[in-house]
Amino acid sequence: MDEVEVVVAHSQRATLRVGDVFLKVDGDPAHAEREARAMDMAPIPTPAVLWREPPVLAIAAVPGKALGVLGEPSAASPAAWAAAGAAVRKLHDAPLPPWPGPRLDDVAAELDRECAWLLAHAVVPAEVVRRNRAIAEAALRPWTPVFVHGDLQITHVFVDGxxxxxxxxxxxxxxxxxMFDLAILTLGHEERLDEVLAGYGPGADRDVIRAWWSLRSLVASRWLIEHGFDPDARGCEFDVLRSRMREP
Incomplete structure (x- = not known):
């Protein structure tokens, strides 16, 4: 029998790997349902769904390697990053999934709530929180909805060559x-934004992408801390927040 590898595990979900099969166990069965439907609808390469028995979703491994990880230089070529941008454009041009997405009011409320928590617990200096809260404001504007991945970290995008x-x-x-997808893809790898946008094509707003870098890092930090992750690791969320302090 193949060795069982724990890929990620926290109180909400766990992912195990057995050979070329990934078993995703989620406390909310709606997540697995949405994931399977989204992969079926997406016009870009996705893992094959092998079987689904709530709360477990079994998917096949995809070939290639991840674009990179936070905190380390990416070994992927500029052309690979551009290809990732082109794939994101193809997704964004696809028909919308038939379930609701995030509401602007809810995003704004979450940002206020998480900034208050960061200030109360002093996990990063107050001036860092306030500076990034001001930058994040540019993301809080009405947007035309597109089909977004919603968690497009570089570890979720695989390339071969x-x-x-x-x-x-x-x-x-x-x-x-x-712009949220583009920001998450380049979070902590801001030097790759030009390559991603070369593949993505027209219509990207760099100021809004920059705002989402700040917003995402602010709202994700408490969840990461409470679930055993370290947003202060090299190249991760706190570094993203601190880097804004060096800008004019």
Whole structure:
């Protein structure tokens, strides 16, 4: 029997790997349902769904390697990053999934709530929180919904050479802001934004992408801390927040 590898595990969900099969166990069966439907609808390479027995979703491994990880330089070529941008454009041009996405009012309320928590617990200096809260304001504007992945971290995009071979982890897919996907893909790898946008094409707003870098890092930090992750690791969320302090 193949060795069982725990890929990620926390109180909400766990992912195990057995050979070339990934078993995703989620406390909310709606996540698995949405993930399977989103992968079926997405016009870009996704893992094959092998079987689904709530609360478990079994999917096949995709070929290739992830674009990279937070905190380390990406070994992927500029062409691979551009291919990722082109794949994101193809997704954003696809018909919307038939379930609701995030509401602007809810995003704004979450930002206020998480900034208050960061200030109260002093996990980063207050001036860092306030500076990034001001930058994040640019993301809080009405957007035209597109089909977004919703959690497009570089570890979720796989490439082989200069081609995208698969995009994984679709449980947050929904109608949403296109700039959010582009920001999450380049979070902590801002030097790759030009390459991504070369593949994505026209219509990207760099100021809004920059705002989402700040907003995402602010709202994700408490969840990461409470679930055993370290947003202060090199190249991760706190570094993203601190980097804004060096800008004019």
């Amino acid at each position: 200069d081609e995208v071979t698969g995009v994984i982890d679709w449980s947050e897919a929904a109608p949403g802001d296109a």
